[in-house]
Amino acid sequence: MTQQNAPVSLEEFNHRLAEVSDSMPKRVRQCADYIAHNTDRIAVSTVAELATAAGVQPSAFMRFCQILGFSGFSEMQKMFRENYAQKWPDYATRLDNLKAAGADSPTALLAEFVEAGRVSLENLATSIDPDLLEQAVDVLSHAPMIHIVGFRRAFPVASYLGYAFEKMDIPAMLHDGIGKLNPRNAIRPGDVLIAITFAPYSQETVDLASYAQGLGNTVVAITDTPTSPLRRTGALPLSVSEVDVGAFRALSATLSLAIALAVAIGARRERNAK
Amino acid sequence: MTQQNAPVSLEEFNHRLAEVSDSMPKRVRQCADYIAHNTDRIAVSTVAELATAAGVQPSAFMRFCQILGFSGFSEMQKMFRENYAQKWPDYATRLDNLKAAGADSPTALLAEFVEAGRVSLENLATSIDPDLLEQAVDVLSHAPMIHIVGFRRAFPVASYLGYAFEKMDIPAMLHDGIGKLNPRNAIRPGDVLIAITFAPYSQETVDLASYAQGLGNTVVAITDTPTSPLRRTGALPLSVSEVDVGAFRALSATLSLAIALAVAIGARRERNAK
DNA sequence: CGTTGAATGGAATTTTTATTCCATTTATTT
DNA sequence: AAATAAATGGAATAAAAATTCCATTCAACG
Numbered sequence: 001m002t003q004q005n006a007p008v009s010l011e012e013f014n015h016r017l018a019e020v021s022d023s024m025p026k027r028v029r030q031c032a033d034y035i036a037h038n039t040d041r042i043a044v045s046t047v048a049e050l051a052t053a054a055g056v057q058p059s060a061f062m063r064f065c066q067i068l069g070f071s072g073f074s075e076m077q078k079m080f081r082e083n084y085a086q087k088w089p090d091y092a093t094r095l096d097n098l099k100a101a102g103a104d105s106p107t108a109l110l111a112e113f114v115e116a117g118r119v120s121l122e123n124l125a126t127s128i129d130p131d132l133l134e135q136a137v138d139v140l141s142h143a144p145m146i147h148i149v150g151f152r153r154a155f156p157v158a159s160y161l162g163y164a165f166e167k168m169d170i171p172a173m174l175h176d177g178i179g180k181l182n183p184r185n186a187i188r189p190g191d192v193l194i195a196i197t198f199a200p201y202s203q204e205t206v207d208l209a210s211y212a213q214g215l216g217n218t219v220v221a222i223t224d225t226p227t228s229p230l231r232r233t234g235a236l237p238l239s240v241s242e243v244d245v246g247a248f249r250a251l252s253a254t255l256s257l258a259i260a261l262a263v264a265i266g267a268r269r270e271r272n273a274k
Numbered sequence: 275m276t277q278q279n280a281p282v283s284l285e286e287f288n289h290r291l292a293e294v295s296d297s298m299p300k301r302v303r304q305c306a307d308y309i310a311h312n313t314d315r316i317a318v319s320t321v322a323e324l325a326t327a328a329g330v331q332p333s334a335f336m337r338f339c340q341i342l343g344f345s346g347f348s349e350m351q352k353m354f355r356e357n358y359a360q361k362w363p364d365y366a367t368r369l370d371n372l373k374a375a376g377a378d379s380p381t382a383l384l385a386e387f388v389e390a391g392r393v394s395l396e397n398l399a400t401s402i403d404p405d406l407l408e409q410a411v412d413v414l415s416h417a418p419m420i421h422i423v424g425f426r427r428a429f430p431v432a433s434y435l436g437y438a439f440e441k442m443d444i445p446a447m448l449h450d451g452i453g454k455l456n457p458r459n460a461i462r463p464g465d466v467l468i469a470i471t472f473a474p475y476s477q478e479t480v481d482l483a484s485y486a487q488g489l490g491n492t493v494v495a496i497t498d499t500p501t502s503p504l505r506r507t508g509a510l511p512l513s514v515s516e517v518d519v520g521a522f523r524a525l526s527a528t529l530s531l532a533i534a535l536a537v538a539i540g541a542r543r544e545r546n547a548k
Numbered sequence: 549c550g551t552t553g554a555a556t557g558g559a560a561t562t563t564t565t566a567t568t569c570c571a572t573t574t575a576t577t578t
Numbered sequence: 579a580a581a582t583a584a585a586t587g588g589a590a591t592a593a594a595a596a597t598t599c600c601a602t603t604c605a606a607c608g
Contacts (some may be wrong), residue, residue, distance in 0.1 A: 007321055025555055044317050044355040046595060057557050062597065072597065074564090082369045083316040083361045106538035107404045113530040114399045121395075121526070123387045126368045137380045153437055156430035156529070164522060176430055178452060199307070225310035226288035227295040248438060248533050252395070252526035255430070256387040259522050264380035271378075299585055320565060331587050336567065347566065348594090549608105554601070566593070572591070578579100 006069040006076075010039075010083060011144055016068055024067070027056045031064035043080040047073045047110035109245075116243040124240055124253040136220045136236050136261065141268035143192035143218075149175040149208050150196035150222075156251060157196050157222065157258050164262035170269065175208065196222040196243075196258075201229050209235060222258065280350075284313075284357055290342055298341070301330045305338035317354040319457075320472050321347045383519070390517040391526035398517055398527040410494045410535065415542035417466035417492075420475040423482050424448040424470030424496075430525060431470050431532050433497065438536035444543065449482065461486055470496040472516075473505050483509060496532060 007013040021032050034054035035042065039144055041050065051061040070076040140146060146165060150158030158174060165172035171252060173186060187193065197210040206229050209219045221230035221237045231237050240257050242249040283286040295306050308328035315324065325335040336347060344350040362468065372385035414420060420439060424432030432448060439446035447460060461467065467486045471479040480503050483493045487507050495504035495511045505511050514531050516523040 008446045026557065039359070044358050048595075057594080058294070059558075059598080059605090060556070063555090074596065084314075084318055090383065105404075106534065107402070109538050109541075110402060110407065110531065110534035111399060112533045114395045114527075116394060117395050117526055117530050121391050125372060125385065125388050126373075128384060129379070130372070133380045133384065153434070155437065156434040160427070160432060161429040167521070225307070226313075226482065227292050227306060227310050229292075231288075232292050246537065247441070248537055250530040250533050252391055252435065252524070252530060255529065256391050256524040256526060257384065257521075259524050260380065260384035260387045263520065263522055264378075264383050267378050269384075300588065321567090322565075332566080333588075334586070337585090475573080550606085552606085553608105554605080556601105558601095559594100559599090561598070563594105565595080566591100568591070568602070569589090571586105571588095573584105575582105575584070577582075 006071070008079060013039075013068070013079070020067060027060040028064045030054050030056050031061050035064075039080075042077055043084050065220045089153045093223070094198055112245045113250045116245050117250040120250070120253035121256060122242070123243075126258060127239070127241070128257070129238075132236060132238060132265075133261070136238060137264045137268055139218050139236070140192050140194070140220060140261075140265045141272060143190060143229055143262060144171065145186075145188065146170065146172040146265075147175060147191055147193040147212070148172060148196075149193065149205050151202045151204055153249075153251070154198060154202070154205070154222075156195040157254050158194075159196060159260055160255060161223060161258050164259060164266075168262070168266040168269075170266060177204065184208065184211055187215060187217060189216070191217055193217060193219045194222065195230055195235065196254075197228070197230060198224045199228070206230065209233060222254065222261075280345070280353075282353060287313075287342070287353070294341060301334040302341060304328050304339045305335050309338075313354075314391075317352055317358050317477050386519045387524045390519050390539060391524045394515070394517045394524070394527035395530060398531060401513070401515070402531070406510060406512060407535070407538075410512060411538045411542055413492050413510070414466050414468070414494060414535075414539045415546060417464060417540070418445065419460075419462065419465045420444065420446040420539075421449060421461055421465055421467040421486070422446060422470075423450060423467065424480050425476045425478055426524075427525070428470040428472060428476070428479070428496075431528050432468075433534050434529060438533060438540075440539040442536070442543075444540060445532055451478065457535055458482065461489060461491060465491055467491060468495045468496065469493055469502065469504055469509065470528075471502070472498045473502070480504065483507060496528065496535075534539075 003086050017032060017036065021029070022074070024032060031054050034050070038053070041053075047058045047061050052056045054061065054222050065073045065076045068076065070079075104134060110249070148158045148161050159176070162174035175183065193209060193212045195205050197205040209221065209230055210233050212219050213235070219233070219235040221228070221235040221241060223237060224241055225239075228237070238257060238261070240254045242251065242253050281290050287324075290314050291306060291310065295303070298306060305328050308324070312327070321332045321335050325332045327510050328335065336426040339347045339350045342350065344353075369388065422432045422435050429450070433450070436446060436448035449457065459492060469479050469483040483495065483504055484507050486493050487509070493504070493507070493509040495502070495509040497511060497513060498515055500513075502511070512531060512535070514528045516525065516527050
């Protein structure tokens, strides 16, 4: 009994709800009232749970779903789950589709990276922990010297941080591994290390981080997943999850976080100096 | 088979994940990796869906849940559904919250860079000339060796290109200025130079570009304004305009262009090789 | 006050989803 | 290289959930 006009977005859903909320039998209205106040529970509950919470029988809740235009509860829930998951498009699939369409053209590829960057940025904005960021800025703005380490795909981020600190006259040292010199002894008491690494985590970075922590220095980690080895050692973790396109990523979110961190440190230092 | 220590919060879950992520069989690790990047999907998916997305059988996913200390998938999902609460605020809302923290707060700064990055990416997508990009890919995919130069704020871009080419087994050389060696003679006939520079244009980059062109080598320029000195010399110009936040920029668009260029070259080379 | 049609509760049924089990493959150890 | 243990895939089974159906209740109207 699927109706022709099932809502496909939160807006449509709310609109529909308002539209039909007059002319509802008692029990169905109970459902509507409950849902209006607890819309977010739809995606993660069963009919039985929602029905109980609304004080009605499952069958009554069922009728509510149908009055709204869905074939049943499952279809309604599907809409909410998809809406929620939309932030994470499946890039592997999309890339396959793209190739199937014969479009491995440079422009199509660029569009993919632009899209991936956009999603990564949105995700950064919604996932960053303001407290951790604040803590990182605080500790870094008091460091006599900031050390930076990051290799392979993390190196562009490390070097950009180095550039930014340089431009703001903040004492900083980029451990870039030139000549395999490993200038560990440059890390003095009170110095803070910014360690950047992503899966597969580079051993040198992890080593330097634990060395610094062994000395009692604070380490700020820019890293990805919760399984990152930098988290285990008690570093201050700033996490970024970047969307891949094939085997590569655009680093948009990571660099944005890095440069925001650097500029915030610069601003904080000026304030401290006064 | 409920274990005594099933995680009851996201923190505990992540901690546990990090703890056991060494010493995991292959398939279980696949689950861990997928979940680490898509934690938010657990609440709204079925085992079958997650297993497919992680590329494993449902039974393998089941084992993963148990290794983490849950009796099964349902128990794990229950934890996530209970903690689901206010994950709903969307991008726009969240960005407002970040800004609301105060003008020069780290989060407000981050919000600005995220916004700037988004705008820059949009500009890039609409302003890039597909023909020029195609020409650049074409000429670079036939080069016996690709040289890369970029200093200061362009250096992260240059080094990321170096990383990408390295990963794809494409002969490339990053002219990074170490020891002021200036290995100009490494540029052989047929080689192509990617020169990256933005206002204020760094002299070394411009010099190397005109040197290469003097030899008859093609130069692909990643640069900004139409007045860039790299344009005057007849280089193939790919232009990006990046939105500034104060004196800095997030480089999102530039890096996206660079990585798309690199991957396109890699794909083209494979096609040529056949 | 009886008749009719809508609304309701609850149990029966169907469908979906989680979970277990076991034969087969893959690694490890001797 | 053989023996042993661990890991894996896939199908079988169990559990849970959605959906339907129908007997009963309630409300409206003549």
